[in-house]
Amino acid sequence: MSLLQQALESGKFGVTAEMAPPKGCDFSKQMEDAEYLKGLVHGVNVTDMQSACIKASSLGLCIRLKEAGLEPILQMTGRDRSRIAIIGEFLTAANFGIDTMLALTGDHTVVGDCKESKPVFDLDSCGILSMLSEMEASDKDCGGNDLESKAPVFYKGTSVTPVYEPQILQINKLKKKVECGAKYAQTQGVFTIDALKRFMDAVDKANVDVHIMAGIIPLKAAGMAKYMNAGVPGIDVPEEMIKRLSDAAAEGKEKGIKGLPMKVGIEMAAELVQQIKEEKICDGVHLMTIGAEKNIPTILEKAGVSIKE
């Protein structure tokens, strides 16, 4: 049983991080970053060509992280692989001891960096989860053929967008994903406790039995926040946060100190994590640091979160 499953099922506050494989074949930065995360998180999501941009595969970095002593979470989208290829990835992953996964639809190829690629979308996130659940129950593959071994069992997760109108569509889809086998869901980045609470109320009202981990994106600059507000669906950074970042930039300029906005971003992320944990708003947090994984120890320390508790 993975650390994440143990934590969430025993009512502990779950903590996951996220890493992207490189655009290339040198994993050394990722392996250095992995060292910062050891002993601090229950699992590390490895993205599957996020934003439809070409990278090394999720499975490859998952294997390396596993070898390095971390617990990788294999992210799988339906964009680039048919159900045949997807099930093959999971059988391979299981052979390497990878036992936790997260299913996503995947961004469309037209928003990525190889627009000529043919999007697959044979299965959506429900389809991926359901295929794994059925394989577990039957020891058969997605074509109904017997496997030559027992089927691997994955701790299955998915994503959800809390800030969404009409919200019922996200809640309803989350419910379906849970019916298809998801046990935990990591949210798109949330920036206010109110937004998270509104979402959690809706999840509770719909009686969806799933562990929710709030997605936390530490902001690096006011420009990043504005860019995400304008272009990234489901992201709503409040003006007050943007002001704290721009004030920090102005102060840094005046005093000749570099990196103040990043520092403020870390503080704001830590404040959110701390409040979520203390008020027990949801079951854990998922830290999406977008290449700045080395900041995770500071965020968790400031938030007073330790997985050893």
Place this chain on the structure above:
Amino acid sequence: MIITQKKPIEELMAMLEGATKVGLVGCGNCATACQTGGEKDLAEMKEYLEANGKQVVGTAIPDECCQKLLVKKEMKAFKDLDVDAIVCMACGDGAQTVADNVKLPVYPSNNTMFLGQVERVGVFNEACRMCGDCVVGTTGGICPITQCAKSLVNGPCGGQKNGKCEVNPDNDCAWIKIYNRLVELGQEDKIAVTRADKGYAAFSYPRKISLKEGK
């Protein structure tokens, strides 16, 4: 209706390199509606080709260019003519039907775009991708395979912004449309229908249906 668009004329001229005597074949149905293969379009093509060193030796506009027997009859018009190549101004199906009935190179002047609804004259929308396993009975008469850029069958992704699709902001999110339609119809419970196993076996091409053979 099969929606076609004219290819860039340079592409057609490159195909016609070495051919001087040309026959033109249009379509009285879809390509006429798409203004890519009707009478007027054939006349314009004739004028262009003749101004550019070709000789148009004959034209034909079958009522439907996808009807094999009909096209066979129409192609007799070219039988006794000295023709180097046929330019087919119908859809890809039409071009192949013509090619099946002549022993000449057939060059398409159109790209075949999609199966579409006619919104009004000259405006076409793609609504069905012919997946062979129709789901619109549970989706308020709106096809998620076609109208959702990711063909999602269990609800939306997180990618809409202000009700518009992340793939093309000119398009509404199919699942928000489906939800609104189901609410209008008093069928919002159908939003809960899960289709985790939507398959595509019926989508394998080339497909054939024979009523006579019952399959």
